[in-house]
Amino acid sequence: MQTLTALLFDDFETLDLFGPIEMFGCLPEHYRLQFTSLNGGIIHSKHGVAMQTVAVTELAHQTDILLMVGGMGTRQQINHRPFLQTLITLVDHADWVLSVCTGSALLAKAGVLDDKRATSNKLSWQWVIAQSDKVHWAEQARWVVDGKFYTSSGVSAGMDMALGFIADRHDIDTARQIAHYTEYRWQENSEIDDFYHG
Template sequence: MYTITALVFDDFETLDLFGPVEMFGSLPEHYRIQFTSMAGGIIRSKHDVPMQTVAVSELACQTDIVLVPGGFGTRQLVYDSSFLQTLTTLTDEADWVLSVCTGSALLAKSGVLNGKRATSNKMAWQWVTCQSDQVNWIKQARWVIDGKFYTSSGVSAGIDMALGFIADRHGVEKAYQVAQHTEFRWQENSDIDDFYRP
């Protein structure tokens, strides 16, 4: 059983979080998910979806997988040293780290992606890549894997990445079962990126 800790913040992109959560949540025998924020309490997504979170300091289970969504909230958090330190601590302790969209900007700013390959949302590409010149940014990719880090492109790409992670842990057939269950057309090849523009 893997414990996923989703680190959320106000103005996160709704699908960045709930897309992967739907995929992992389809396998309750393998994954449990805990939602955390810096102070705990109610966090609201960009679309004003409220959700209850537990403070990072009060997490019930040890983290195996960190899930970091993106969204407009990341624009302020790249300047929040306390948040970045907390993110660094979580990622250091985790076996895997997954980011969606501009969530990789937070990882990059914290320094944990130094020397790593990573990707992010095409629509925010310039802003994200300016957060660190120590990252080998890959623009043409649905998602990128480097060691324990999985970073995905924009919004819905997080679903493809989550299924890719499931395939890596439990086999491609299991990932296709989840895709079938959710009626999702999985882009299995992470190098095929329909949204890349040279």
């Protein structure tokens, strides 16, 4: 049993969280889910969805997999040193780090993506890559894997990445079964990016 911890902040993008959580939640015998924020309490998504979180210092289980979501709230966190320091600590202790959308901007700003390949949301691309020139940014990618880091493109790409991670950790048939169960048309090839128009 591995623990997936989602690090949340106000104004996160709703599907950045719930897309991957739907996929991992289909394997409850393998993944335990927990939701955290800097100080705990209720965190609201951009669309007003309220999430009960525990403070990072009060997590019940050590983080094996860190899920870093994105959204408009990243603009408030990008220069928030306590948040970035907490992120660095979680990354250091996690076996795997998954980011969706502009979540990779926070990872880049924290310095944990230095010398790594990564991708992010196309609509916020220039803002994201401005956070660090030490990251090897890959604009044409549905998701990118480099070491323990999985970074995905915008919003719905998080579901493709989550299934890709599950395929890598388990097998592709397991990922396909989840895609079938959720009636989701999974883009299995991380290099095929229909939203890239370079």
